[in-house]
Amino acid sequence: MTHRVFILGATGYIGGSVLVSILQAYPTWEITALVRSTSSVGPLKELGVHEVVIGTHEDLELIVNLTSLADVVINCADADDLPLTRAIVDGVKIRSKINASESKGKPILIHTSGTGVISDQAEGEFMESGKKIWNDNSEYDIRSIPAEQPHRLVDLEVFRADLSEYCSAYIIAPSTIYGTGTGPGNRISQQIPTAVRTAVKRSQAVHIADLTKLYLLVLSRALSRVSEPSSYAKFYFASVQEHVWGDVIRQIAQILYEIKRIPSPDVKSVSLREEPDLRYLANNSRSMSERGFSIGWKPHAPSIEETLEEDVVATLAKA
Numbered sequence: 001m002t003h004r005v006f007i008l009g010a011t012g013y014i015g016g017s018v019l020v021s022i023l024q025a026y027p028t029w030e031i032t033a034l035v036r037s038t039s040s041v042g043p044l045k046e047l048g049v050h051e052v053v054i055g056t057h058e059d060l061e062l063i064v065n066l067t068s069l070a071d072v073v074i075n076c077a078d079a080d081d082l083p084l085t086r087a088i089v090d091g092v093k094i095r096s097k098i099n100a101s102e103s104k105g106k107p108i109l110i111h112t113s114g115t116g117v118i119s120d121q122a123e124g125e126f127m128e129s130g131k132k133i134w135n136d137n138s139e140y141d142i143r144s145i146p147a148e149q150p151h152r153l154v155d156l157e158v159f160r161a162d163l164s165e166y167c168s169a170y171i172i173a174p175s176t177i178y179g180t181g182t183g184p185g186n187r188i189s190q191q192i193p194t195a196v197r198t199a200v201k202r203s204q205a206v207h208i209a210d211l212t213k214l215y216l217l218v219l220s221r222a223l224s225r226v227s228e229p230s231s232y233a234k235f236y237f238a239s240v241q242e243h244v245w246g247d248v249i250r251q252i253a254q255i256l257y258e259i260k261r262i263p264s265p266d267v268k269s270v271s272l273r274e275e276p277d278l279r280y281l282a283n284n285s286r287s288m289s290e291r292g293f294s295i296g297w298k299p300h301a302p303s304i305e306e307t308l309e310e311d312v313v314a315t316l317a318k319a
C-alpha cells in the first residue's frame with residue numbers, strides 16, 4: 001500500500017539517513033520533503049523523493065498544510081522548535097478528521113528528541129545524578145522527566161497530540177550519534193565534531209546505521225497499529241554503548257596527533273566558560289533502550305572507538 005510521507009530534516013544527518021532507509025524499505029511511497037535551499041531539490045529528487053518543497057520552519061502555514069496531506073510525518077529536523085511542533089500537531093489534527101470521515105486510521109507522527117532530555121547539570125563534576133539510568137520501558141521514568149529539561153516541552157506537545165488522538169505519535173530520543181550518515185546533505189554528527197573542533201562524564205552512543213533501523217522498526221510497529229498501553233509507551237531511547245567522554249577525547253587527540261594536526265597527543269582540562277560548546281560532553285545522560293530491544297532492535301554497527309578515525313577525518317574534511 002502506498003503511503004504519503006512528509007519528512008522534515010531530509011538534508012540533515014539523521015533525516016537524510018532515515019530518508020534513505022525508508023526509500024529502500026518502501027520504494028513505492030510518495031515522499032514529500034521540506035528543504036530551505038533550492039540546491040537540495042536535485043539530489044533529493046534523484047534519490048526518489050516525490051515532491052521537494054522550498055520553505056523553512058518559520059513557514060508555519062506551509063508546515064500545517066504539508067502535514068495535513070500526509071499519512072506519516074517524520075520530524076528529524078529539530079528537537080527544540082515548539083512553534084514548528086505545534087504546527088505539525090495542527091496539521092495531523094486536520095488529517096485525523098479527514099481520515100475519520102473516510103474510516104481510515106489516525107495519521108502517524110515520528111518525532112526525534114534526544115537523550116539531552118535526561119541530562120544532568122554535572123558540568124564535568126561527579127554527581128549522584130550520574131548514577132541514574134533512565135529506562136524507556138518504565139512509564140514512571142518517561143512520565144517523570146521534568147518539563148524544564150532540554151527537548152521536554154516539545155516532547156510533551158507530542159505526547160499530548162497522541163493522548164488527544166490527533167495522531168499516533170512516537171518519539172525516538174537518540175544519544176550521541178556517530179558514524180557517517182547516508183543522506184544527500186550533512187553526513188556527520190554533532191558531539192564528536194564538537195570535540196574535534198575545539199571530560200569525564202558517562203554517556204551513550206548509537207551508530208547512525210543502527211539508529212535508522214530503529215526508525216524502521218518503530219515505523220513498522222506504527223503501521224501495524226499495535227495497541228500500546230499509553231502514549232508514554234511510545235517513547236524510545238536509542239542508545240547502545242556507554243562511553244566516558246574523557247576516553248573518547250583522549251583517543252581523538254591521539255588520532256589528531258598521528259595525522260599531524262596537533263603537536264602533542266596530551267589533553268588538558270578546559271572550563272565550560274572557555275568552551276561552552278562542550279557542555280553536551282560535560283553532563284551525564286544515561287539511558288536504557290529496553291523498549292527498542294523488546295520490539296526486535298539488534299544494533300550491531302561498529303563501536304564509537306572503531307569509527308572514531310573515520311569521524312575525525314570526515315569532520316576535518318568539512319571544517
Ligand SMILES: NC(=O)c1ccc[n+]([C@@H]2O[C@H](COP(=O)([O-])OP(=O)(O)OC[C@H]3O[C@@H](n4cnc5c(N)ncnc54)[C@H](OP(=O)(O)O)[C@@H]3O)[C@@H](O)[C@H]2O)c1
Binds near residue numbers: 010057
Ligand atoms: N546528531 C546527534 O548526535 C543528535 C543526537 C540526538 C538528538 N539530535 C537532535 O536531532 C535533530 C537533528 O539533528 P541532526 O544531527 O540530524 O542535525 P542536522 O544535520 O543539522 O540536520 C538538521 C536538519 O533540519 C533542517 N533545518 C534546521 N533548521 C531549519 C529551518 N529553520 N528551516 C528548515 N529546515 C531546517 C536542516 O536543513 P539545512 O540542510 O538547510 O541546514 C537539516 O535538514 C536536532 O534537533 C538534534 O538536537 C541529534
